[in-house]
Amino acid sequence: MNFTVAIDGPAAAGKGTISKAVATHFGLAHLDTGLLYRAVGRRTLEGIDPVLASKSLTAKELAQGDLRTAEIAQAASKVAVIPEVRAALVDFQRSFARRDGGAVLDGRDIGTVICPDADVKLFVTASPEVRAERRYLELVGNGADVTRAQVLADVRERDARDMQRSEAPLKPADGAILLDTSDLSIDEALSRAILVVKRELDLKS
Numbered sequence: 001m002n003f004t005v006a007i008d009g010p011a012a013a014g015k016g017t018i019s020k021a022v023a024t025h026f027g028l029a030h031l032d033t034g035l036l037y038r039a040v041g042r043r044t045l046e047g048i049d050p051v052l053a054s055k056s057l058t059a060k061e062l063a064q065g066d067l068r069t070a071e072i073a074q075a076a077s078k079v080a081v082i083p084e085v086r087a088a089l090v091d092f093q094r095s096f097a098r099r100d101g102g103a104v105l106d107g108r109d110i111g112t113v114i115c116p117d118a119d120v121k122l123f124v125t126a127s128p129e130v131r132a133e134r135r136y137l138e139l140v141g142n143g144a145d146v147t148r149a150q151v152l153a154d155v156r157e158r159d160a161r162d163m164q165r166s167e168a169p170l171k172p173a174d175g176a177i178l179l180d181t182s183d184l185s186i187d188e189a190l191s192r193a194i195l196v197v198k199r200e201l202d203l204k205s
């Protein structure tokens with residue numbers, strides 16, 4: 001069975017948590033596409049050309065555990081504006097989406113560019129302040145030395161770059177269901193996402 005769930009949204013809106021939990025709940029494979037851009041971003045910090053890095057990305061680079069730093073997030077957002085980098089990553093994402101048994105992909109352009117025909121398209125969002133607070137708590141919990149103001153500035157800068165780029169800008173796809181998690185607990189947000197996915201799965205089976 002082919003069944004694709006596309007989950008897009010800005011940084012720290014909760015899409016990663018929701019995507020992972022939806023995939024586990026329904027037994028679907030999950031791809032966090034941000035990791036592809038982070039792995040390329042990381043290589044550029046080491047001095048490698050981003051286009052070259054995107055064309056030669058390996059599974060080992062994706063599996064590196066330390067891709068979730070603020071520095072790599074900014075580098076990822078910067079390489080993500082380069083059309084050749086995006087193009088190099090398309091095939092891998094599309095074949096993952098078509099895998100037998102179904103898949104959940106989360107990112108910025110899954111419903112708009114990678115899988116416009118996805119069975120379910122969700123756009124998960126929250127206010128910049130709420131997202132910055134969540135990211136701040138996560139970073140501090142991991143021992144990072146940051147301030148709330150820095151994290152909010154970071155979130156706003158990344159939002160602006162991700163939304164204003166000419167290639168595959170972050171925006172809700174046609175037909176996407178909006179899920180604003182600003183005033184929702186994780187459990188509430190997750191139940192809503194599961195309900196939407198279940199409805200489509202039931203229709204298909």
Ligand code: DC
Binds near residue numbers: 077
């Ligand atoms: O989801 P994330 O925070 O790990 O993503 C890091 C950056 O990668 C994000 O700021 C923009 C880019 N990205 C993208 O352009 N398209 C995607 N599908 C996923 C991420």
